[in-house]
Amino acid sequence: MGVTTMQDVADRAGVSIATVSYVVNGTKAVTPATRAKIEAAMADLNFQRNRAARALAIRRTQNLALVYPALERRLGATSVEFLTSAATAANRSDYHLTLWPVSNDAVGLKDLLSAGLVDGVLLMEVLLDDPRVTTLRDAGTPFAMIGRTADPSGELYADIDFDATVSAALDRLESLGHRYVALIGERGGTGALPGYGPQVRTDEAFARLVAERGLRSVTVGCEQTASAGSDITQQLLAEHPEVTAILVRNEQATLGVMVGVRQAGLRVPDDVSVIALGTTGDISTMSSPALTMMQSPGEELGRLGVEILVDYLESGTRTPPQLVPCTFLPGASVAPAR
Amino acid sequence: MGVTTMQDVADRAGVSIATVSYVVNGTKAVTPATRAKIEAAMADLNFQRNRAARALAIRRTQNLALVYPALERRLGATSVEFLTSAATAANRSDYHLTLWPVSNDAVGLKDLLSAGLVDGVLLMEVLLDDPRVTTLRDAGTPFAMIGRTADPSGELYADIDFDATVSAALDRLESLGHRYVALIGERGGTGALPGYGPQVRTDEAFARLVAERGLRSVTVGCEQTASAGSDITQQLLAEHPEVTAILVRNEQATLGVMVGVRQAGLRVPDDVSVIALGTTGDISTMSSPALTMMQSPGEELGRLGVEILVDYLESGTRTPPQLVPCTFLPGASVAPAR
DNA sequence: CTGAAAGCGCTTACAG
DNA sequence: CTGAAAGCGCTTACAG
Numbered sequence: 001m002g003v004t005t006m007q008d009v010a011d012r013a014g015v016s017i018a019t020v021s022y023v024v025n026g027t028k029a030v031t032p033a034t035r036a037k038i039e040a041a042m043a044d045l046n047f048q049r050n051r052a053a054r055a056l057a058i059r060r061t062q063n064l065a066l067v068y069p070a071l072e073r074r075l076g077a078t079s080v081e082f083l084t085s086a087a088t089a090a091n092r093s094d095y096h097l098t099l100w101p102v103s104n105d106a107v108g109l110k111d112l113l114s115a116g117l118v119d120g121v122l123l124m125e126v127l128l129d130d131p132r133v134t135t136l137r138d139a140g141t142p143f144a145m146i147g148r149t150a151d152p153s154g155e156l157y158a159d160i161d162f163d164a165t166v167s168a169a170l171d172r173l174e175s176l177g178h179r180y181v182a183l184i185g186e187r188g189g190t191g192a193l194p195g196y197g198p199q200v201r202t203d204e205a206f207a208r209l210v211a212e213r214g215l216r217s218v219t220v221g222c223e224q225t226a227s228a229g230s231d232i233t234q235q236l237l238a239e240h241p242e243v244t245a246i247l248v249r250n251e252q253a254t255l256g257v258m259v260g261v262r263q264a265g266l267r268v269p270d271d272v273s274v275i276a277l278g279t280t281g282d283i284s285t286m287s288s289p290a291l292t293m294m295q296s297p298g299e300e301l302g303r304l305g306v307e308i309l310v311d312y313l314e315s316g317t318r319t320p321p322q323l324v325p326c327t328f329l330p331g332a333s334v335a336p337a338r
Numbered sequence: 339m340g341v342t343t344m345q346d347v348a349d350r351a352g353v354s355i356a357t358v359s360y361v362v363n364g365t366k367a368v369t370p371a372t373r374a375k376i377e378a379a380m381a382d383l384n385f386q387r388n389r390a391a392r393a394l395a396i397r398r399t400q401n402l403a404l405v406y407p408a409l410e411r412r413l414g415a416t417s418v419e420f421l422t423s424a425a426t427a428a429n430r431s432d433y434h435l436t437l438w439p440v441s442n443d444a445v446g447l448k449d450l451l452s453a454g455l456v457d458g459v460l461l462m463e464v465l466l467d468d469p470r471v472t473t474l475r476d477a478g479t480p481f482a483m484i485g486r487t488a489d490p491s492g493e494l495y496a497d498i499d500f501d502a503t504v505s506a507a508l509d510r511l512e513s514l515g516h517r518y519v520a521l522i523g524e525r526g527g528t529g530a531l532p533g534y535g536p537q538v539r540t541d542e543a544f545a546r547l548v549a550e551r552g553l554r555s556v557t558v559g560c561e562q563t564a565s566a567g568s569d570i571t572q573q574l575l576a577e578h579p580e581v582t583a584i585l586v587r588n589e590q591a592t593l594g595v596m597v598g599v600r601q602a603g604l605r606v607p608d609d610v611s612v613i614a615l616g617t618t619g620d621i622s623t624m625s626s627p628a629l630t631m632m633q634s635p636g637e638e639l640g641r642l643g644v645e646i647l648v649d650y651l652e653s654g655t656r657t658p659p660q661l662v663p664c665t666f667l668p669g670a671s672v673a674p675a676r
Numbered sequence: 677c678t679g680a681a682a683g684c685g686c687t688t689a690c691a692g
Numbered sequence: 693c694t695g696a697a698a699g700c701g702c703t704t705a706c707a708g
Contacts, residue, residue, distance in 0.1 A: 004452075005685060016695045021687060028688095031693060048452040052393035053685035056700045061390060066437075070422050080417050084408050087437035096455065097437045099404075099425035114342075114386040116701095117434065225623040255593065255624045285563040286593045286624075343701060354679045359703060366704095369677060391701035394684045454685095 004045040013041040024049055060119050062095045064309060065112060067132065068124035070101035078280040078298040079124075082146070085302030086122060093310045097122075102132075113139045120309045122146065126157075128195035144309040146301050147197050148321070156312060157321055158304040160278065162201040164325035165294050166209055169247055169275050172328070177337035178245040178273065180216040182236055184229070184257060186250045187221030198278060202249050218243065222253055229253025233260025237272070244337040249277040255287050258333070269335035277326065284331050292331035297324040342383040351379040362387055398457050400433045402647060403450060405470065406462035408439035416618040416636040417462075420484070423640030424460060431648045435460075440470075451477045458647045460484065464495075466533035482647040484639050485535050486659070494650060495659055496642040498616065500539040502663035503632050504547055507585055507613050510666070515675035516583040516611065518554040520574055522567070522595060524588045525559030536616060540587050556581065560591055567594025568601060575602040575610070582675040587615040593625050596671070607673035615664065622669050630669035635662040 006024070010017040015034060022028040023038045030038075041047075055061040066086060068079075087097040098118060102109055109132055112118070121136060126147035133155070136143045145157035173181060183206045185199055203219065210217040218240050222232035229250065237243060237260070246261075248254045254276045261272045268274055268289060276283065276293040284291040304322045311317040344362070348355040353372060360366040361376045368376075379385075393399040404424060406417075425435040436456060440446045447470055450456070459474060464485035471493070474481045483495035511519060521544045523537055541557065548555040556578050560570035567588065575581060575598070584599075586592045592614045599610045606612055606627060614621065614631040622629040642660045649655040 007685080017686085018688080018695055018697095019693085022694085025687080029693070034693080046452065048454070050394075050685050051453050051455045052390050052399055053700090054687075055390035056388075056394050056702085057685080057687040059700070063436075070426060083421070083437060084439045087439050088408060091439075098401075099421060099435045099437060101422045101425050101429075114384065116386070116388045116390065225628075226626040227623075227628070230626055252620065252623055256626055259626050282590065283624075285565075285590055286621075288564040288568055288594055288597050290563075290565070345701080355702085356679055356681095356704080357677085360678085363703080367677070372677080388701050391684090392703075394686085395701080395703040397684070 004047045006047070006049060008045055009038065009041045009047050012045065013037040059116075060313075061117060063098055063118045064090055064095050064306065065098050065100040065118040065121045066124065067100045067102055067109065067112075067121050070103060078296045081280065081298035082124075082302040085299040086306050087302075089303040089306035090310070093306070093314075095119075095306070095310060097306075109135050110139065113141045120144070120313050122305050122309055126197060128197055128200060142309065142312055144305050144312070146305045149197075150195075152321070156308050156318060158301050158308060159321070159323055160198065160201075160297065160301070161323035161325040162198065163205045163209070164323070165277065166202060166205040166247070168325060168328060169277065169294055170209055170213065170215070172334065173245045173273065173275070173337075174213065174215070176273070176335065178215075179337070180240070180242050180244055181210065182217065182240065182243045182246045183219045184232060184236070184246060184248045184250055184253065185219065185221040186224060186253075199249065202277065206247070216242070222250065224250055224252035226253060226256030226259065229256025230260035230263060231256075233257045234264045237261065237264040237266065243272070245273040245275070245334075247275050247277050251276075251279045251283065254279065254283060254291065258287055258291075269333050271338050273334040273337075275334060281329055284329055287333075289332035292334040293329045294326035295329045296326055300324050342385045344385070344387060346383055347376065347379045347385050350383065351375040397454075398651075399455060401436055401456045402428055402433050402644065403436050403438040403456040403459045404462065405438045405440055405447065405450075405459050408441060416634045419618065419636035420462075420640040423637040424644050425640075427641040427644040428648070431644070431652075433457075433644070433648060435644075447473050448477065451479045458482070458651050460643050460647055464535060466535055466538060480647065480650055482643050482650070484643045487535075488533075490659070494646050494656060496639050496646060497659070497661055498536065498539075498635065498639070499661035499663040500536065501543045501547070502661070503615065504540060504543040504585070506663060506666060507615065507632055508547055508551065508553070510672065511583045511611065511613070511675075512551065512553070514611070514673065516553075517675070518578070518580050518582055519548065520555065520578065520581045520584045521557045522570060522574070522584060522586045522588055522591065523557065523559040524562055524591075537587065540615065544585070554580070560588065562588055562590035564591060564594030564597065567591025568598035569594075571595045571598025572602045575599065575604065581610070583611040583613070583672075585613050585615050589614075589617045589621065592617065592621060592629065596625055596629075607671050609676050611672040611675075613672060619667055622667055625671075627670035630672040631667045632664035633667045634664055638662050 006017050006020050010020045023030050023035050090097045120142040123145045126145045128150040130149050148157045148159050222228040248257050261268050266272050276291050278296045281295050308319045344355050344358050348358045361368050361373050428435045458480040461483045464483045466488040468487050486495045486497050560566040586595050599606050604610050614629050616634045646657045
C-alpha cells in the first residue's frame with residue numbers, strides 16, 4: 001500500500017535503517033548475507049522508498065519541468081510524441097516530468113523555480129529572443145532547450161537540423177529532375193510567433209542551399225489554414241508556372257496546398273511535387289495522395305532533451321548541441337519533374 | 339534562489355517558525371501586527387515554502403499523475419489541449435501534473451502508486467474493460483477517469499456526452515431536410531482498441547437516435563487512413579446512393595471521406611453533407627471546404643477531470659459524473675439535402 | 677495569540 | 693561492514 005517505510009524493512013531484516021539505505025541506493029558495500037536479508041524483506045513488504053523524504057534529504061526532487069507556451073502557439077500531434085518520449089526518457093533515469101504550461105512572457109516561471117519543485121527545466125518552442133531563457137539563466141536553474149535562441153552558445157539544447165532537412169528534400173527533388181522549387185512558409189495568423197526559429201532557419205537554409213545548387217526558387221508565406229494554402233498556391237503557380245515542386249512548412253496549410261495545385265488545373269504529383277516539412281506523420285495518411293514528408297523527429301528530440309538535462313544534473317556534463325534532421329517519410333506526392 | 343527557508347523568515351520577523359507556518363497556510367489566527375511583520379519578511383526574502391518538506395510533513399505531495407497509454411493509441415491534437423487544460427487546472431489548485439505514460443496493461447502503474455509520488459491519478463483513454471482501473475481500485479488510489487468503463491458506477495469520471503453530441507448533429511441535418519444519414523467509424527488498423535468507449539457509445543447513440551427519429555441510416559467502419567476513408571465512402575455512396583449526409587468518427591479518415599465524395603462524382607456540401615464527430619478544430623481549417631464538426635471538449639474535460647479529482651482529495655466530495663457534449667464548429671461542409 | 681518540540685521518512689558523515 | 697544520530701524544511705498537537 002506504499003505505507004511500508006525503510007524502518008519496517010530494517011526491523012524485519014534485523015538491521016539498521018542506514019544499512020537498508022545503503023543497499024537501496026548502492027551507496028556502500030554490504031555483506032552478501034546482509035544484502036540478501038534486506039532484499040528479502042523489501043520484497044516481502046513491497047517496499048518503495050518515499051520520494052518526498054528522499055527529496056528533502058538529498059535536496060533534489062528528481063522532477064523535471066516541461067515548460068511550454070500554453071496559449072501562444074497551438075501544439076500539434078508532434079508535441080504529443082515529444083511529450084511522451086520525454087516523459088519516458090525521464091522515467092528511465094528515475095526522474096519524472098511535470099507539465100508546466102506558462103505564458104511566453106515567463107510570468108509564473110520564477111515561482112516554479114524557487115519552490116524547489118524541480119531540479120531542471122526542459123524548454124519547448126524556444127524563440128530566437130526568448131524572455132524565458134533569460135529568466136532561467138538569471139535564476140541559475142539548469143535547463144535544456146528544444147530549439148534554440150538566436151545565439152544559443154554555451155547553452156544546452158537539441159534542435160532540428162534544418163540544413164540537413166532542407167538539403168535532403170532538395171536532394172530528392174533534384175534527383176528527379178526538379179530545377180525550380182517553391183517554399184511555402186507561415187505568415188500572419190494567430191499561431192505565427194515573431195522570430196520563430198524553425199521558420200527563420202528553414203528560410204535561411206533554403207535560400208542558401210538553392211543558391212549553392214544553382215536552383216531557381218521562390219519563397220512565399222501564408223496564414224495557417226487550408227484556404228490560405230490553397231489561395232497562395234494558385235497564385236504562386238500562376239505567377240511562376242515553371243515551378244515543379246513545392247516545399248511546405250506550414251502544417252495547417254499543407255492540405256490546402258494540395259487542393260490549390262488541383263484548382264490550378266494541375267495534378268499532384270504528376271505536374272507538381274509536394275513535400276511537407278517538419279510535420280507529423282499523421283497528416284500524411286490524412287491526405288490523398290498520401291503526402292511525402294520530412295517528419296519532425298519529435299521522439300528523438302524529447303529523449304535527447306531529457307538526456308542532456310539529466311546528464312548535466314547528475315554529472316555536470318555539458319553535452320554539445322544535438323541537431324537532428326527530420327526523417328524522410330515516403331508518400332505519393334513526389335514524382336519526376338514534368 | 340529558493341534557498342530561503344521558513345526559519346530565515348521567522349528570524350527576520352522575530353517570531354517562531356510555527357507562527358510563520360500559520361500565516362503561510364492560514365491555519366490559525368494571527369495578530370495583524372505579527373502577520374504584517376511576517377509578510378514583509380517573506381516578501382523581502384522572496385520566500386517559497388519547500389514542496390518536498392511540506393509533502394513529507396502533511397503526507398500528501400499535491401502531485402497528480404496523468405496516466406495514458408504510451409503506445410497503444412496515437413493521441414491527436416485534442417490531447418494537447420486536454421493536457422494543457424488539466425495542468426492549468428491543477429496549478430490553479432496548487433497541484434502539479436506529472437506525465438505518466440504506461441502501457442495499457444497497467445504494468446508500471448503499481449510502482450508509481452506505492453512510491454507516494456502522487457496523491458491521485460487522472461486516467462485517459464479509458465477502455466470499456468480497463469485493467470488499469472482494476473489496478474487503481476485495488477491499490478486504493480484515488481483516481482478520476484476521462485472516459486469510462488462499461489460499468490463506471492461509483493467511480494469519478496468526466497466523459498463526452500455522446501448522446502447529446504450525435505443528437506445535435508442529427509438535429510442540424512434534419513433541419514436541413516436530410517433523411518438518410520451514414521455513420522463512418524473506425525475498424526481495424528493499429529489505433530483501434532477493442533472496446534474503445536467513444537466508438538461503442540457513438541454507435542449506440544446513433545442507432546437509437548435514428549430509430550427514434552425515423553431516419554434511414556447505414557453504419558460502416560474503415561481503417562484510420564485517408565485512403566480507407568475515400569474507399570469506404572465511394573463504396574457507401576454506390577450502395578446507398580440516397581444517402582445525403584455522412585457523420586465521420588474517424589479522425590484520420592475524415593479528409594479521405596471528403597475526397598471519396600468527390601471521386602464518387604458528387605460535391606461537398608451540395609450533394610453530400612459531412613460532419614466530423616469528436617475531433618479537434620485543427621482538422622477543420624486543414625480541409626477545404628472547411629469541415630463542419632462536433633469538436634471534442636478537450637479543454638473542458640481536462641479541467642473537469644482535475645476538479646473532480648482534487649475535490650475528492652481535498653474534501654472527500656464525490657462529484658457525480660460529468661458528461662459534456664462536443665461543441666458545434668460551423669464549417670462549409672453542410673448544406674440542405676439535395 | 678505564540679512557541680517549543682516531536683515527527684514526517686529518508687540520507688550521510690562519523691564512529692566503531 | 694554496520695549503526696547511532698543529526699539533519700533536510702516543513703506541520704501540528706500541545707502547552708502556555
